[in-house]
Amino acid sequence: MTKIxxxxxxxxxxxxxxxxxxxxxxxxxxxxxxTIFREALKSGISLYLQTFTxxxxxxxxxxxxxxxxxxxPINTFFGVFIAWLITKYEFPGKKILTTVIDLPFSISPVxxxxxxxxxxxxxxxFGTWLMDHxxxxxxxxxxxxxxxxxxxxxxxxxxxxxxxxxLGKDDEEAALTLGASGFQIFWxxxxxxxxxxxxxxxxxxxxxxxxxxxxxxxxxxFIRGVTTTMPLYIDILYGEYMFRSAFALASLMTFLALVTxxxxxxxxxxxxxxxxxxxxxxxx
Amino acid sequence: MKMKNGRGKIPGFGxxxxxxxxxxxxxxxxxISALVIYAxxxxxxxxxxxxxxxxxxxxxxxxxxxxxxxxxxxxVFGFIIAWILARHNFFGKKIVDACIDLPFxxxxxxxxxxxxxxxxxxxxxxxFLSLFNISLEYSRAGIVIAIVFIGLPFVVRTVQPVIEELxxxxxxxxxxxxxxxxxxxxxxxxxxxxPALITGAAMAFARGLGEYxxxxxxxxxxxxxSEIVPLLIIKKLMQFxxxxxxAIGATMLxxxxxxxxxTNFLQNYMIKERSS
Numbered sequence: 001m002t003k004i005x006x007x008x009x010x011x012x013x014x015x016x017x018x019x020x021x022x023x024x025x026x027x028x029x030x031x032x033x034x035t036i037f038r039e040a041l042k043s044g045i046s047l048y049l050q051t052f053t054x055x056x057x058x059x060x061x062x063x064x065x066x067x068x069x070x071x072x073p074i075n076t077f078f079g080v081f082i083a084w085l086i087t088k089y090e091f092p093g094k095k096i097l098t099t100v101i102d103l104p105f106s107i108s109p110v111x112x113x114x115x116x117x118x119x120x121x122x123x124x125x126f127g128t129w130l131m132d133h134x135x136x137x138x139x140x141x142x143x144x145x146x147x148x149x150x151x152x153x154x155x156x157x158x159x160x161x162x163x164x165x166x167l168g169k170d171d172e173e174a175a176l177t178l179g180a181s182g183f184q185i186f187w188x189x190x191x192x193x194x195x196x197x198x199x200x201x202x203x204x205x206x207x208x209x210x211x212x213x214x215x216x217x218x219x220x221x222f223i224r225g226v227t228t229t230m231p232l233y234i235d236i237l238y239g240e241y242m243f244r245s246a247f248a249l250a251s252l253m254t255f256l257a258l259v260t261x262x263x264x265x266x267x268x269x270x271x272x273x274x275x276x277x278x279x280x281x282x283x284x
Numbered sequence: 285m286k287m288k289n290g291r292g293k294i295p296g297f298g299x300x301x302x303x304x305x306x307x308x309x310x311x312x313x314x315x316i317s318a319l320v321i322y323a324x325x326x327x328x329x330x331x332x333x334x335x336x337x338x339x340x341x342x343x344x345x346x347x348x349x350x351x352x353x354x355x356x357x358x359x360v361f362g363f364i365i366a367w368i369l370a371r372h373n374f375f376g377k378k379i380v381d382a383c384i385d386l387p388f389x390x391x392x393x394x395x396x397x398x399x400x401x402x403x404x405x406x407x408x409x410x411x412f413l414s415l416f417n418i419s420l421e422y423s424r425a426g427i428v429i430a431i432v433f434i435g436l437p438f439v440v441r442t443v444q445p446v447i448e449e450l451x452x453x454x455x456x457x458x459x460x461x462x463x464x465x466x467x468x469x470x471x472x473x474x475x476x477x478x479p480a481l482i483t484g485a486a487m488a489f490a491r492g493l494g495e496y497x498x499x500x501x502x503x504x505x506x507x508x509x510s511e512i513v514p515l516l517i518i519k520k521l522m523q524f525x526x527x528x529x530x531a532i533g534a535t536m537l538x539x540x541x542x543x544x545x546x547t548n549f550l551q552n553y554m555i556k557e558r559s560s
Binding site for chain 1: 293294295296297299300301303304307308311312313314315316318319322361364365367368372374378380381382383385386388389390391392393394395397398399401402407408409432433436465469490493494495496497501513514515517518521526529530533536537540541543544547548
């Protein structure tokens with residue numbers, strides 16, 4: 001069904017609106033993007049590539065990869081379970097649970113890092129015990145992983161919950177009457193239905209885990225090559241006026257961000273198509 | 285036909301509940317209580333002593349007013365961009381639409397250094413503004429710029445679907461009754477978009493209050509002048525002032541809870557409006 005629009009704004013209003021948004025997006029989106037790549041490539045491609053052979057930069061890339069490889073699977077696993085719990089069962093306190101899931105989004109990243117300092121820091125809850133056993137959590141890699149888990153947690157659950165709610169439980173209940181077990185239902189019935197939404201959530205989790213700065217900088221302690229993720233190392237380089245290297249590393253992260261928004265747009269298309277076919281199914 | 289009682293039907297309730305609650309407690313609830321309990325040990329007198337300190341109040345003012353200013357700017361520009369994306373077709377629309385999500389996808393530190401460069405005296409905008417004798421370096425405007433960037437997608441992505449779903453019939457009816465474009469816009473269209481616009485701006489404001497990464501690179505971070513609350517917390521931590529950090533942190537936590545409550549309320553109101 002196509003909508004016929006008979007009411008259009010006057011031409012001068014339309015021109016004004018396009019002009020204003022054009023300027024706004026140029027200043028806030030285009031200029032920063034161009035600046036990153038221009039500053040990174042200012043002294044030529046060979047110096048640009050040299051940045052990535054710097055041991056500190058290489059260590060930062062490795063630590064960021066490690067963090068993502070730990071955090072994304074864990075948050076995906078629990079995110080799916082939580083979305084499943086919220087959409088397949090009725091139980092008291094469900095509203096509170098949904099609010100708790102949103103908490104990491106509403107809390108400042110710095111406060112998120114602070115929470116783990118007060119839990120595992122030398123004066124925190126487990127501080128003395130951890131010191132007695134010579135276990136380091138904050139100002140070490142485990143702290144970085146924990147802070148990243150915290151800030152990137154809500155994405156999968158939040159993307160899946162509305163989708164799974166729309167899908168309903170009819171398919172699962174049908175499978176149940178046919179004698180399928182819980183895991184069979186999940187793998188054979190639910191997962192194929194939610195795969196695009198799940199991938200969407202994973203991509204957002206990944207982007208946030210890779211790019212987190214505030215929470216991680218509180219728990220990192222900035223030990224070069226040991227507890228510096230890519231964004232933290234950009235901070236170090238920038239602070240030392242090594243702008244070319246800072247922007248070179250930033251360009252790598254920007255490239256990944258651009259891949260993320262393209263993947264996001266493509267997946268949104270697939271999810272919309274799936275929604276449409278669901279509507280057709282309901283109507284028939 | 286549909287069974288209302290879902291529990292006990294599909295297997296796995298106990299397992300999902302147990303796993304979910306354990307993970308949420310471990311990752312979110314216990315860490316939050318660690319901060320809250322530490323802060324609760326501070327006596328009320330000491331708490332007010334920390335919070336009412338001139339530097340702390342100045343930081344709260346900077347954070348608050350920057351976030352308000354940025355939310356208002358996003359209210360206006362976010363609406364215009366959402367309007368164009370929802371109502372007009374043009375060459376490259378898909379690319380522009382995808383780019384709105386860039387602030388979500390790009391790390392805040394990267395956004396911070398590039399905005400700082402763009403607005404520095406050597407940068408494109410810095411040079412342009414210096415023609416008018418405006419310098420944003422070392423001014424509070426830099427903080428607002430960073431928060432505007434971070435908050436833009438919240439407004440656009442909240443408002444855009446609402447404009448798309450607007451019922452053209454009402455506009456057409458108003459037009460057939462002889463209303464001109466501006467009457468239709470301000471009496472019919474804008475009031476139905478306003479709840480979404482306020483919701484988006486509130487989300488952008490909440491995000492702006494806690495923003496750290498993008499701000500610290502563009503701001504001069506001067507105490508009393510341009511120091512935001514999250515930065516002050518980090519400075520307190522570095523000086524081993526844990527009581528100070530926990531008191532300010534707990535205050536920020538309470539503000540975050542209030543903002544979460546407000547945005548949840550607004551979102552529920554929006555959903556009700558749209559479904560009616």
